[in-house]
Structure formats: C-alpha cells, structure tokens
Amino acid sequence: MQELYFRELGEGQPLIILHGLLGTSDNWLTLGKKYAEHYKVYILDQRNHGQSFHDDEFSYPALAKDLLNFMNSQNIEKAHILGHSMGGKVAMTFAIEHPGRVDKLIIADIGPQTYPPHHTVIFKGLFSLDLANLSSRNEADEKLAEYIPEIGVRQFLLKNLARNNDSFEWKVNLEVIAKEIDKIGLGLSHNAVYENSTLFIRGGKSDYIKDSDFNLIHSTFKNSKIETIGGAGHWLHAEKPDLFLKISLDYLQNG
Known part of the structure; x- marks a missing residue:
C-alpha cells in the first residue's frame, strides 16, 4: 500500500483537506494554518499530484480508497472532510461509502453530477x-x-x-x-444517498453549481445546505479566503 504525502498542522478534532485537479496541498496551506487554530488539520497531496505517488489508476474509487488508507494509517476514526472540485467529488464518494468515518462534510464548488470534459x-x-x-x-x-x-x-x-x-x-x-480525465468528470451513481450533515459552498461567478443543480444536491445529500460566495469563481477559497473561512468555520463549529 502506497501512502500519501500530507502536511499536519494544529491540534484537536481532525479536519482533512483535499485539493482539486492539478492542485497540491500547498494551495491550502494559508487557510490550513487558520483552520489549525481550531483543529488538527491534515492537508493531503492526492495520488498523481504534488509529492504523492504516481499510479496508472486514477478514478474516484481509487482516490477514495487512498483517503480510507490514510485515515487508517493515522488512526483517524472520524474526521471533518473538506474537498474542493475534484477533491470535493472524492470527499462525496468517500462519505457515501464510509458515512461512519465522516463528521461534517464541506464540498467546495462542485456538485454530484457528471461534468463534460472542459480541460x-x-x-x-x-x-x-x-x-x-x-x-x-x-x-x-x-x-x-x-x-x-x-x-x-x-x-x-x-x-x-x-x-x-x-x-x-x-x-x-x-x-x-x-x-483518465473523463473519469474525473463522472458523477456519483444515481442511487447514491448521504444522510449526514453537508455544506456546499459555491462561487457566485462559477458555473460548477447552478441553481438548477440544487434538487440533485438535496436529493443526494439529504441533510445539506448551499452557501454562495458572491463575486468568486471556481477557486473561491483563493479568491475570497476570509469569507470562505468564515462560512466553513461557522458550519464546523455551529452546524
């Protein structure tokens, strides 16, 4: 079993952060330090990215299994999980497969649907x-x-x-x-359901989560709410970091 590279910050309840396509743990280091004032933060490099291992298999089931292996290797029984874009789809896949291992789930600017190739x-x-x-x-x-x-x-x-x-x-x-990029555009299976608490945060200028996607989000993630950061695009956490931090921390701490 190959292990993921990760950065570890702070103390307390575990919060795992998953970057998006062609990103790395570095992208989340500034915000990670802020979260680390309240949580024990793990920022991962996912397979084929950053300093983690390279592998010919690249799909959401494989990426979700990497996350499970990581949590087991670090003796993390349950964690808050925050994922952006591709990392958000990994987080969704993992939460549906292992709901007992997730406390609160934050998905940044991606929905459960299939996306056409656009890279x-x-x-x-x-x-x-x-x-x-x-x-x-x-x-x-x-x-x-x-x-x-x-x-x-x-x-x-x-x-x-x-x-x-x-x-x-x-x-x-x-x-x-x-x-393998087409696999990264794939949506969750049609019968996928997650009952536990989930927050979706979307960029007001991004088209990754449209108003027309709300029904699918709420029917798949039964206990979910959706927040919009006005004026932000797909990289909403980099464009409006203070507001992203405020919304996500408020959810983690107050629900």
Whole structure:
C-alpha cells in the first residue's frame, strides 16, 4: 500500500483537506494554518499530484480508497472532510461509502453530477511546454499564455513545475491525468444517498453549481445546505479566503 504525502498542522478534532485537479496541498496551506487554530488539520497531496505517488489508476474509487488508507494509517476514526472540485467529488464518494468515518462534510464548488470534459485547452498548453529545453519559469509562463490568458490560472498550474538540475519536470503525473480525465468528470451513481450533515459552498461567478443543480444536491445529500460566495469563481477559497473561512468555520463549529 502506497501512502500519501500530507502536511499536519494544529491540534484537536481532525479536519482533512483535499485539493482539486492539478492542485497540491500547498494551495491550502494559508487557510490550513487558520483552520489549525481550531483543529488538527491534515492537508493531503492526492495520488498523481504534488509529492504523492504516481499510479496508472486514477478514478474516484481509487482516490477514495487512498483517503480510507490514510485515515487508517493515522488512526483517524472520524474526521471533518473538506474537498474542493475534484477533491470535493472524492470527499462525496468517500462519505457515501464510509458515512461512519465522516463528521461534517464541506464540498467546495462542485456538485454530484457528471461534468463534460472542459480541460482540453489546459492540457494542450501544458503538453506544449518543451521541458528539456525550457530556460526559466517566465518562458514557461509566456508559452502557456498562448493557451491560457488568465495569469492566476497559469500561476496555479505552474506550481506543478519543478526544476531538476538543468531542466524542468512535472511533479504532477500529467500523462495519466490527461488519459483518465473523463473519469474525473463522472458523477456519483444515481442511487447514491448521504444522510449526514453537508455544506456546499459555491462561487457566485462559477458555473460548477447552478441553481438548477440544487434538487440533485438535496436529493443526494439529504441533510445539506448551499452557501454562495458572491463575486468568486471556481477557486473561491483563493479568491475570497476570509469569507470562505468564515462560512466553513461557522458550519464546523455551529452546524
């Protein structure tokens, strides 16, 4: 059994944080320190990401099993779980499979439905980089800008680039993730039901959770509520961290 890389902060009741696609535990470190004032926080690198192991299998059942193995290895019987985007779908899958291991569940800007493939341009941009002949991060950013105009998205993606002696390499397992990306768009099974407390937080400018998705969310997650952060997009925790922290802490502490 291969173990996930993780960061551990604070003391108290366990709170596990799961990053999104092409993210890492680093993305959550600033907020993680805030949560650590109240909880024992574990921020994971999921398989094929960050400093965790690479594997040809990349699916929600596999990612949820990694989480179960992690909790067992750390002797965590029950934890609050917070997941963003892909990490949110992992958290949903895990909660439905192992409801007794989850205290409160927070899902950031993703619903239980299937999403059509929409990362094509991002992968084209990433695969266009000739890592062996890349001279600097600035050069990588300039080349990536031909595909991805948003500087914030490029900065996020380029955190996956690591220098290896005189050249660069991807920390993320790009080949496998690109090959299996359709699996990451898949929704939960139609008969999936979760009875325990769940909070969905969506970005007001994001289209990942539309008003028309509310019925599916409430019929799958029977004891759920949905909060909206106005003016935030898909990376709502990075765009409006103070408000995200306030909403999530209020839920964790007061329900």
